[in-house]
Every structure is written in structure tokens, then in C-alpha cells.
Amino acid sequence: MSFDDRSGNGGSYKDDKTIDIPPTLPMLPVRDFVVFPYMIIPLVVGRESSIRSVEEALSKNRLIFLVSQKDLNEENPNPDSIYTVGTIAMIMRMKKVPDGQIRILIQGVAKGRIKNYAKTTPNFEVAVEKIEDLRTTSPTENEVLMQKAKERIEKIISLGKTLLPDILLVLDDLQDPGKGADLIAANLGIKVTEAQKVIETTDAKERMQLVLDFLNSEIEALQLQNKAKGGKEDTPKTTRDQFFKDQMKAIKNELGENDSKSEEIEELREKINTVGMPKAVLTEALKQLHRLERMHPDASEATMVRTYLDWMVDLPWAKKSDDSIDLNRSKEILDEDHHELQKAKDRVLEFLAVRKLKNNMKGPILCFAGPPGVGKTSLGKSIARAMNREYHRIALGGVKDEAEIRGHRRTYVGAMPGKIVQALRQVKTNNPVLVLDEIDKLGSDFRGDPSAAMLEVLDPEQNATFRDNYLNVDFDLSNALFIATANVLENIPPALRDRMEIIQIPGYTENDKLFISKKHLIRRQLENNGLEQHQATFTDDGIKFLIAGYTREAGLRNLEREIGSVCRKIAKMVVMNEVTHFEVNATTVPELLGAPKFLREDKLEDSQVGIVQGLAWTQAGGEVLQIEALKMKGKGHLALTGQLGDVMKESAHAAMSYCKAHMEELGIPDDFFERYDIHVHLPAGAIPKDGPSAGIAMTTALVSLMTDTPVRHDFAMTGEVTLQGKVLPVGGIREKCLAALNQGITNIVIPLSNQKDLSDIPKVFKDKINFILAENLDEVFTVALDKSAKGKVKKTEGKTGKKAKTSSSAAA
Numbered sequence: 001m002s003f004d005d006r007s008g009n010g011g012s013y014k015d016d017k018t019i020d021i022p023p024t025l026p027m028l029p030v031r032d033f034v035v036f037p038y039m040i041i042p043l044v045v046g047r048e049s050s051i052r053s054v055e056e057a058l059s060k061n062r063l064i065f066l067v068s069q070k071d072l073n074e075e076n077p078n079p080d081s082i083y084t085v086g087t088i089a090m091i092m093r094m095k096k097v098p099d100g101q102i103r104i105l106i107q108g109v110a111k112g113r114i115k116n117y118a119k120t121t122p123n124f125e126v127a128v129e130k131i132e133d134l135r136t137t138s139p140t141e142n143e144v145l146m147q148k149a150k151e152r153i154e155k156i157i158s159l160g161k162t163l164l165p166d167i168l169l170v171l172d173d174l175q176d177p178g179k180g181a182d183l184i185a186a187n188l189g190i191k192v193t194e195a196q197k198v199i200e201t202t203d204a205k206e207r208m209q210l211v212l213d214f215l216n217s218e219i220e221a222l223q224l225q226n227k228a229k230g231g232k233e234d235t236p237k238t239t240r241d242q243f244f245k246d247q248m249k250a251i252k253n254e255l256g257e258n259d260s261k262s263e264e265i266e267e268l269r270e271k272i273n274t275v276g277m278p279k280a281v282l283t284e285a286l287k288q289l290h291r292l293e294r295m296h297p298d299a300s301e302a303t304m305v306r307t308y309l310d311w312m313v314d315l316p317w318a319k320k321s322d323d324s325i326d327l328n329r330s331k332e333i334l335d336e337d338h339h340e341l342q343k344a345k346d347r348v349l350e351f352l353a354v355r356k357l358k359n360n361m362k363g364p365i366l367c368f369a370g371p372p373g374v375g376k377t378s379l380g381k382s383i384a385r386a387m388n389r390e391y392h393r394i395a396l397g398g399v400k401d402e403a404e405i406r407g408h409r410r411t412y413v414g415a416m417p418g419k420i421v422q423a424l425r426q427v428k429t430n431n432p433v434l435v436l437d438e439i440d441k442l443g444s445d446f447r448g449d450p451s452a453a454m455l456e457v458l459d460p461e462q463n464a465t466f467r468d469n470y471l472n473v474d475f476d477l478s479n480a481l482f483i484a485t486a487n488v489l490e491n492i493p494p495a496l497r498d499r500m501e502i503i504q505i506p507g508y509t510e511n512d513k514l515f516i517s518k519k520h521l522i523r524r525q526l527e528n529n530g531l532e533q534h535q536a537t538f539t540d541d542g543i544k545f546l547i548a549g550y551t552r553e554a555g556l557r558n559l560e561r562e563i564g565s566v567c568r569k570i571a572k573m574v575v576m577n578e579v580t581h582f583e584v585n586a587t588t589v590p591e592l593l594g595a596p597k598f599l600r601e602d603k604l605e606d607s608q609v610g611i612v613q614g615l616a617w618t619q620a621g622g623e624v625l626q627i628e629a630l631k632m633k634g635k636g637h638l639a640l641t642g643q644l645g646d647v648m649k650e651s652a653h654a655a656m657s658y659c660k661a662h663m664e665e666l667g668i669p670d671d672f673f674e675r676y677d678i679h680v681h682l683p684a685g686a687i688p689k690d691g692p693s694a695g696i697a698m699t700t701a702l703v704s705l706m707t708d709t710p711v712r713h714d715f716a717m718t719g720e721v722t723l724q725g726k727v728l729p730v731g732g733i734r735e736k737c738l739a740a741l742n743q744g745i746t747n748i749v750i751p752l753s754n755q756k757d758l759s760d761i762p763k764v765f766k767d768k769i770n771f772i773l774a775e776n777l778d779e780v781f782t783v784a785l786d787k788s789a790k791g792k793v794k795k796t797e798g799k800t801g802k803k804a805k806t807s808s809s810a811a812a
Contacts, residue, residue: 373555507554645690
């Protein structure tokens with residue numbers, strides 16, 4: 001602020017005696033200071049009523065009455081909360097700012113007193129009478145008073161008080177103690193109540209004497225401060241610290257400031273000391289707290305440090321949940337929530353068993369891999385429930401920024417920790433079950449590679465000292481149980497895949513889906529659609545028809561949608577009083593859902609030449625494929641159709657080569673390849689097919705065609721073949737065998753090396769199947785080709801050769 005006692009140009013005003021004061025003036029209440037005459041000061045006006053007063057003054061004579069309000073925090077003051085004595089001022093400049101406020105530069109003209117309020121809405125307008133100073137002193141007394149004031153101002157400046165640089169020069173030019181008192185009071189920084197006493201005192205001598213008293217008090221306070229500083233070498237540090245704290249507290253109280261910051265600092269200090277931080281982390285937290293303590297509360301960096309400390313005290317440095325080590329109860333929970341998935345359940349129970357024997361073991365890093373909808377994520381939730389741990393799912397699909405995992409550095413605006421630390425803060429324990437969902441769908445771009453950042457998270461040897469960029473301190477992740485989920489393992493970088501224990505989650509078979517539908521899906525959809533159990537019943541044949549005809553998936557999502565659709569249609573019929581009970585069976589499902597979306601090939605009703613039932617694996621489970629071979633006049637060429645992949649084409653060529661090499665022992669005519677071309681087709685032609693599993697089925701079809709020997713219609717087979725005629729193992733035995741059984745095929749040829757996989761098939765189904773374990777093609781031909789019906793196309797019973805090995809109770 002500035003002070004001017006001159007008239008004329010240069011931004012000052014004309015003498016107050018030459019300005020006519022109108023009967024009423026718009027009034028502007030000010031909050032935290034008192035405006036004195038002859039002051040030039042900028043003001044920011046934001047209240048709507050105050051803006052109206054400024055606009056009204058500018059539209060007239062630019063005069064406005066400034067007066068202080070008694071309560072600084074009152075947003076809408078009334079006449080009772082406003083002092084009566086203030087300053088008539090001239091608005092010199094005005095500027096509007098984008099946030100709706102206006103800035104004005106005003107200059108005090110004269111003192112005034114409110115006689116009455118002309119209006120209070122929408123803005124204040126008051127009748128003001130001008131206050132003249134009473135001068136009861138002689139020029140000599142005036143000179144003495146001004147000299148005393150200048151001496152005290154000089155003393156204050158020498159003690160270190162910062163005042164307006166040219167205040168002494170202005171005082172030298174003043175002879176009026178009243179104006180001198182106003183100048184000093186305006187620049188001394190006294191409280192509003194004290195400044196109001198000064199402006200309300202009309203006698204110039206008394207007003208100067210009041211200001212001299214304030215100056216004497218200020219000198220005493222400054223001398224006390226300097227004395228404390230001068231004796232700091234002889235004073236114990238704790239005493240000095242306490243003295244300065246008391247002094248700061250007293251100053252804040254004088255300024256009317258509350259002590260909320262100190263309370264906040266002490267609260268943070270208590271939390272930091274009690275949350276169980278490691279020593280290095282505790283040191284860093286206290287260091288940042290000390291920085292915050294020295295910052296102004298409104299500083300931008302103070303907000304950043306305060307947020308950082310909030311994260312630090314909210315993390316579970318030492319808090320963990322107690323593991324449930326009752327294996328029988330944990331097994332019951334896992335079996336209750338999920339059907340099958342035995343390998344995953346066993347691995348969790350093994351972890352709990354070891355955890356019971358050894359308390360300080362590190363958490364395993366598991367990866368559940370399998371097609372969508374088979375229960376990988378929900379299995380993680382069940383594991384958390386079985387172990388009595390907190391659960392949190394971190395979605396990684398589409399994450400491309402490394403900072404999403406490691407966090408942002410605090411130097412960036414809007415920085416925050418990564419997903420791992422955020423999850424720990426949310427669950428409030430340091431040993432939760434964290435499901436890293438869709439880890440195979442992590443991306444990468446110019447911001448970094450998140451999969452590389454996951455290497456530290458998922459390495460048991462490194463994650464004990466995991467460092468988030470935002471925290472910049474180590475956090476121990478070794479207590480957490482990480483479970484990743486993935487659909488395609490090949491999309492996971494090898495280094496990351498190497499750190500995880502892969503557990504394959506196979507797709508559900510039709511029998512599994514039937515069981516799960518009866519136990520979980522139907523009950524849930526009935527409840528979701530407001531139906532009672534007695535209003536809708538699902539028969540086994542109805543569920544099987546729905547599964548086979550309306551879904552083609554490894555998981556259960558589409559199946560649950562279709563069951564939900566059935567329930568909604570039944571709910572509609574119930575509400576419209578069309579039915580009170582509806583039975584969902586194989587006949588009524590098409591009535592509700594329309595024609596089936598998927599049709600399967602029926603099993604062969606009789607033995608035929610050149611047609612073999614092969615077994616294939618898909619993500620939706622096992623499939624029975626009919627492999628057809630046809631001969632036509634030609635020169636021994638081989639045609640392959642049905643969208644076959646490279647591996648399957650190679651199997652067909654290998655089968656062709658085997659047949660040519662063993663023509664004599666197989667009974668193939670010598671001139672066969674000179675007279676005929678061969679065409680091999682796998683329906684349906686629109687579906688891509690690949691894999692080695694059709695090797696023995698293709699060879700059998702070709703041999704059947706070339707020797708005119710029918711293949712038994714009640715047989716299905718799977719296995720890879722070599723040029724030497726050996727039968728090699730393949731995958732998906734469980735799914736393939738159950739698919740054959742669903743079509744009524746009970747004789748299944750599989751490689752001898754796959755005998756170990758029969759343990760994966762439930763005993764109730766295994767007892768219904770006659771497994772023929774083949775080691776070479778001769779054993780396959782012996783059981784599959786019906787030589788007694790050679791040259792005939794009708795159903796006949798073949799005899800089992802001596803070399804074929806059987807493994808089933810039904811085979812005896």
C-alpha cells in the first residue's frame with residue numbers, strides 16, 4: 001500500500017475539501033484490514049453485493065464508502081456486524097478478471113460515519129457524514145509528537161521490523177499528527193480492532209498518542225525476540241525450541257489463526273510412529289514430515305507432501321490377516337464354490353499345509369491359464385475366502401504405461417502410486433490374495449513396458465524389496481499371494497512366464513456344465529429374475545439340449561445368459577397368468593429360445609468304408625469329427641479339404657506315405673495309385689482345423705478306402721502317427737473321451753502313452769468306456785477295421801485282435 005498527502009497529478013486525488021460528498025454512497029464492506037484516508041490500495045472484490053456497489057460507484061462519481069466488518073469470516077454481513085466509521089474513497093482504476101471477480105485501485109479521501117442505511121439489497125447504500133479532525137495542539141506540540149513517532153519508527157526498523165521503505169521520508173514532510181497517525185497505523189500491521197480504534201479517534205493528539213502506545217508495544221516485542229536470539233548459545237536447545245513454539249503460538253493467536261496445522265502435523269507424526277514402518281521407511285517419512293512442518297499450508301508443494309504422507313501412513317506396513325490353516329474347511333469352501341479344477345485346488349491346499357508347518361514362507365506366484373469363462377478369476381476369490389485373506393482384483397487388460405505398475409514419480413503433477421500399492425492401501429493388509437487379471441493382455445508403448453515392471457512384482461526373490469516410484473521406499477510384497485490369469489500363454493513374455501507356476505484350467509465338458517447348471521447357474525438366474533423354485537424346473541435332458549444346441553464355449557458365460565433368457569420368458573408368462581409352473585425340457589427349450597444355434601453331426605449308425613470318427617479338442621471342449629475319404633479315377637493324387645491347418649495336412653501326407661510303403665501287408669492293390677485319386681474331407685468346411693490328433697484316424701480312413709474294408713461305427717479314435725506306424729500321445733484326452741461318450745460311442749482308441757491321462761476322467765464316466773490303448777497302427781487296424789464285412793456296407797461286429805490292449809471294466 002502507499003500513502004500520499006499531495007494534490008495534483010501523478011495518480012493522487014484532489015484535496016478532500018474540493019470534493020463534494022453526495023447524500024448517499026454505495027458501501028463496500030472489507031474483511032481483514034481498515035482503510036485510512038490518503039491510502040492508495042488495490043482491492044479484489046468477489047461478493048456479488050460488493051461488485052454491485054463498485055459498479056454503482058463507477059456509474060456515478062466514482063466515490064465509494066469503505067468500512068470494515070466485525071467478523072472476518074462472515075460472508076454476508078448485516079448492518080449490525082459492520083463498523084460505523086470508515087473511509088470515503090475514490091475508485092481510480094477497475095479491471096475484470098476471468099473468474100468473475102473485479103480488481104480495483106482505490107484512494108482514501110476522508111473519514112466518514114454512517115448515519116443510516118438507504119438500502120441493504122442488492123447492495124449496501126448508506127448516508128454518510130464527513131468527519132473532521134479536532135486539532136487541539138500547537139505547532140510545537142505537533143512537532144514533538146511527530147518527532148517521537150519518527151524515533152520509534154527508526155527504533156523498530158533497527159530491531160529488524162520490515163516497513164514501507166520511504167515511510168520516514170513521508171513522515172518528514174508531514175506536520176499534522178493526525179495524518180501521521182493514520183500513516184503509521186496503516187503500515188504497522190496492527191489488528192483490525194486496534195486499527196478501528198485509531199480511525200474512530202477524531203482528536204489528532206489522542207490518535208497519535210494511541211499509535212505511540214502501539215509502537216512502544218511493538219518495540220518491546222522486538223527487543224524480547226532479539227534477546228532470545230542473542231542468548232541462544234547459553235540456552236538449552238529444548239528450552240529455546242519451546243520458547244519459539246510458544247512465541248509462534250502467541251503470534252498465531254494474535255492474528256486470529258487457528259492451530260489446525262499443528263494438530264495435523266502431530267496427528268501425522270503419531271500415525272507414522274505407530275503403523276509399524278521399517279526403519280528406513282520411518283526415517284524418510286519423518287524427513288518429509290519435517291519439510292511439511294516448515295512449509296506454508298497454502299504452498300503447492302505442501303499439498304504434495306501431505307498427500308505423500310497420507311499414502312505412507314495408510315499402507316499396511318505391519319498389518320496382516322491370520323491365515324486359516326484348517327485344511328478340511330478350506331477344501332470344503334473350494335469344493336463348494338467350484339466344480340472340478342482339482343489341480344488348482346490341490347496347489348492351494350499344499351500351500352496351506354506348508355504354511356502350517358513353516359510360518360515365514362513366501363507366497364507362491366500362480367498363473368491360471370485357460371479359455372474365457374472357466375472360473376479363473378472367481379477361483380482366486382474362493383482361494384481368498386478359503387485362506388481367510390483379503391481379496392483384490394487388478395485389471396491389467398490394455399495397460400500400456402509402466403507407471404500403472406510402478407507408480408509415477410512425485411515430480412509430476414497428479415502423480416500417484418501404481419496399481420499394486422493402491423491395492424494394498426485398499427485391502428489394508430500386507431498378505432492379501434491379489435488377482436492379476438488378464439496378464440496376457442498387457443501392452444507396451446513409448447511410456448514403457450508394464451510386463452517388464454511385473455518382473456519385479458512376480459519374482460519371490462525380488463518382491464521383498466519392491467520399490468514404487470511414488471513412495472520411493474521399499475515395500476515387502478513377499479507375504480502376498482499373487483494369482484495371475486491368462487487366456488493365451490504365448491502372449492506372455494518368456495521371462496515373465498518363467499516366474500509363474502502355470503496351472504492349466506481346462507474348459508468344462510457337457511457333463512461338468514450340467515452339474516454346474518443344476519448346482520449354481522439355475523438357482524442364481526431364478527433368483528435374479530424373481531422366480532421361485534416351484535415356478536420353473538429344469539430337466540436334465542432340457543439342460544443338455546440347451547448346452548449342446550445354444551452354446552459352444554469352454555466356459556459358462558453364454559450358458560448362463562441362455563438360462564437367464566429362459567427364466568425371463570418364464571417370468572413373463574407367470575406375470576401374464578399364462579402359467580403357474582413351467583418345465584424346461586428338450587421339447588420346450590426351442591419353444592422359448594427358437595431353433596438351436598449349433599447342430600452336431602449324428603454318430604454313424606452303421607459301418608462304412610472310408611469314414612472314421614476322429615476326436616478333436618477345442619476351447620469349447622471335445623468334438624467328434626467324421627473324417628471322410630473318397631476315391632476317384634486318377635493317378636494317385638491326394639486332395640485335402642475342410643480348412644485343414646498345416647499340421648493336419650502333414651498328417652494326411654504321412655498317412656498316404658505309410659499306405660504306399662505298406663501296400664502288400666495292408667492288402668492294397670498294386671495298381672491302386674495308378675488308377676485312383678484320393679480326396680480327404682473333414683466337415684464342417686467353414687471351421688478351421690489343425691493339430692496332430694487326427695493322424696491315426698486319417699490313416700485308418702485311407703486304409704479302409706484302399707482295402708474296401710468298413711470302419712466300425714461304434715469306434716472313435718485319436719492319436720498322432722509316424723511314418724514308421726507308431727502311435728504318439730496327444731492332449732485333451734479327458735475332453736475328447738467325454739465328447740465321444742455324450743454321442744453314445746463307448747469304444748475309444750487312444751495312444752498307449754496317454755494311459756496316464758485316464759486318471760483325469762471321473763470314474764463314473766470311465767467305467768462306461770472301453771479304452772483301446774494302441775502302440776502302433778497295426779493294433780488300431782485290428783480293432784477298428786471290420787474285415788468280416790469287407791466289400792459290404794452294413795453294420796457288423798468285428799473281433800478284437802490279440803495285440804490290442806484294453807483298460808476298462810466294460811471291456812472284459
